[in-house]
Amino acid sequence: MTGKTHIVGGIAASLAYAQFTNHDPIIMLGAGVIGALLPDICHGGSKIGRKLPLLSKLMNMLFGHRTFTHSLLFLVLIAALLNAFIPNEAVRAGFMAGMVSHYILDMATKNGIKLLFPLNMTVRFPMTTRTGGAVENVVFSILSLLSFYFGYEAFGFYL
Numbered sequence: 001m002t003g004k005t006h007i008v009g010g011i012a013a014s015l016a017y018a019q020f021t022n023h024d025p026i027i028m029l030g031a032g033v034i035g036a037l038l039p040d041i042c043h044g045g046s047k048i049g050r051k052l053p054l055l056s057k058l059m060n061m062l063f064g065h066r067t068f069t070h071s072l073l074f075l076v077l078i079a080a081l082l083n084a085f086i087p088n089e090a091v092r093a094g095f096m097a098g099m100v101s102h103y104i105l106d107m108a109t110k111n112g113i114k115l116l117f118p119l120n121m122t123v124r125f126p127m128t129t130r131t132g133g134a135v136e137n138v139v140f141s142i143l144s145l146l147s148f149y150f151g152y153e154a155f156g157f158y159l
């Protein structure tokens with residue numbers, strides 16, 4: 001999936017998750033977007049890869065694309081790091097929601113992800129789409145609508 005789909009996926013996921021917590025939805029949303037972009041650090045052309053080219057090159061050299069940074073192992077590692085260094089629960093929860101949304105979206109692409117890395121097993125849904133294809137635009141639109149819906153639920157009391 002492209003960066004913009006991951007961003008809107010992170011927004012929808014973190015705002016949806018915010019409904020089940022008492023955390024500040026704005027903080028969760030911000031962390032959710034960053035979490036949704038992080039896994040593509042293994043890919044130099046991605047939004048986050050262009051921001052951190054050296055780290056991105058290193059990750060790509062070591063692991064290749066959509067392997068370690070798209071695995072449960074990485075998710076657990078990041079969760080441990082967040083627990084150790086980020087005292088803010090809203091940031092941690094939003095970040096995790098964003099990351100999980102990234103995995104799910106990439107599982108809907110033909111290449112899938114190596115969710116069980118270091119096992120070399122590709123995990124994807126039975127129905128998949130091409131990155132940047134027409135179906136992705138539909139997914140993007142649905143996620144945008146969901147973001148509005150959950151955003152309205154989360155922020156509605158301000159209006």
Ligand SMILES: [Zn+2]
Binds near residue numbers: 039
């Ligand atoms: Zn990815």
